[in-house]
Amino acid sequence: MYGWLWGHxxxxxxxxxxxALLLVAAVVAVLFLWVFPLxxxxxxFNDNTVE
Amino acid sequence: MSADxxxxxxxxxxxxxxxxxxxxxxxxxAGLVLLLFVAWQLWWTDVExxxxxxxxxxxxHELWGDEARKPRPxxxxxxxxxxxxxPDYGPPPEVPDPESGxxxxxxxxxxxxxxxxxxxxxxxxxxxxxxxxxxxxxKTALPGQVGNVALAGHRVTxxxxxNLIAELVPGDAVVLETADAWFTYRMRxxxxxxxxxxxxVAPVPEQPGAVPTERLLTLTACHPMYSARERFIVYSVFExxxxxxxxEPASLALPASALPAPDGSTSSTTGE
Numbered sequence: 354m355y356g357w358l359w360g361h362x363x364x365x366x367x368x369x370x371x372x373a374l375l376l377v378a379a380v381v382a383v384l385f386l387w388v389f390p391l392x393x394x395x396x397x398f399n400d401n402t403v404e
Numbered sequence: 405m406s407a408d409x410x411x412x413x414x415x416x417x418x419x420x421x422x423x424x425x426x427x428x429x430x431x432x433x434a435g436l437v438l439l440l441f442v443a444w445q446l447w448w449t450d451v452e453x454x455x456x457x458x459x460x461x462x463x464x465h466e467l468w469g470d471e472a473r474k475p476r477p478x479x480x481x482x483x484x485x486x487x488x489x490x491p492d493y494g495p496p497p498e499v500p501d502p503e504s505g506x507x508x509x510x511x512x513x514x515x516x517x518x519x520x521x522x523x524x525x526x527x528x529x530x531x532x533x534x535x536x537x538x539x540x541x542x543k544t545a546l547p548g549q550v551g552n553v554a555l556a557g558h559r560v561t562x563x564x565x566x567n568l569i570a571e572l573v574p575g576d577a578v579v580l581e582t583a584d585a586w587f588t589y590r591m592r593x594x595x596x597x598x599x600x601x602x603x604x605v606a607p608v609p610e611q612p613g614a615v616p617t618e619r620l621l622t623l624t625a626c627h628p629m630y631s632a633r634e635r636f637i638v639y640s641v642f643e644x645x646x647x648x649x650x651x652e653p654a655s656l657a658l659p660a661s662a663l664p665a666p667d668g669s670t671s672s673t674t675g676e
Contacts, residue, residue, distance in 0.1 A: 354430070355429055356425075384437065384440055384441075389441055389444045389445070393449075393531075398561065398631060398632060399531060399558065400599065401534070401556050402541070403556075403600065404600070
């Protein structure tokens with residue numbers, strides 16, 4: 354998966370490295386901004402109300 | 405013939421290796437995502453919520469026309485004189501019914517220390533609302549009213565307003581600030597209950613259906629930390645109120661025992 358991705362990144366090594374870093378940053382951003390907030394109600398350490 | 409067979413063997417071996425490598429990469433990725441989730445939950449939600457809650461508190465002060473607060477003077481190490489009895493301003497004023505989801509007050513807890521950022525009180529206790537501060541259980545009393553003001557707050561994550569809730573000792577002040585008034589409650593007791601015990605936020609806690617005569621405040625938070633197994637409950641009793649025009653109440657002062665004491669020998673400084 355990662356090998357295939359690396360093989361398909363264009364340009365010289367420096368450009369590939371920067372592109373790869375950008376991709377990682379994008380994935381982390383998507384996780385932090387959208388995925389994790391959606392998952393948070395499903396984990397048990399945020400409940401503090403009686404109901 | 406045998407060369408062909410070997411070629412088939414080799415390509416099959418490569419395919420198997422590729423599949424194993426792919427599965428390994430997926431598993432490693434899943435592990436990294438889980439680690440990232442923990443980092444997000446334990447660190448990033450605090451960063452975001454602290455910022456958001458500070459902004460809401462600032463907005464409230466602006467809305468209420470409060471003058472910029474002077475930073476409270478650093479407490480001295482000497483034990484404080486017993487504070488004078490709070491002046492009596494008559495029965496507490498009515499706080500207007502807040503709209504669901506809106507911030508209508510600020511909670512101050514001197515015991516939580518000088519670093520504690522006063523937290524907005526929002527109407528409602530949905531998980532999403534608790535990112536904006538502590539949640540006021542809808543249909544419970546409003547500050548100063550006869551009955552029970554019930555507030556829920558995070559003990560970990562999302563700014564963790566009630567992180568130090570277990571440090572409260574009887575007599576500690578919990579001060580609610582609204583547009584026009586300060587309401588001081590004094591901690592009376594704490595308890596640990598299971599999550600379905602809604603009677604702790606009843607007008608008379610633990611006596612559902614009873615007619616309230618006291619003005620009470622109940623705080624709820626998770627217990628133990630990082631768990632949803634139980635709830636930590638703190639009961640407080642109304643002591644006094646004062647209008648904003650009278651300035652900050654004396655109850656906002658840091659408790660003397662909250663000061664760092666050299667090996668717990670605080671009382672010896674006044675002794676002979």
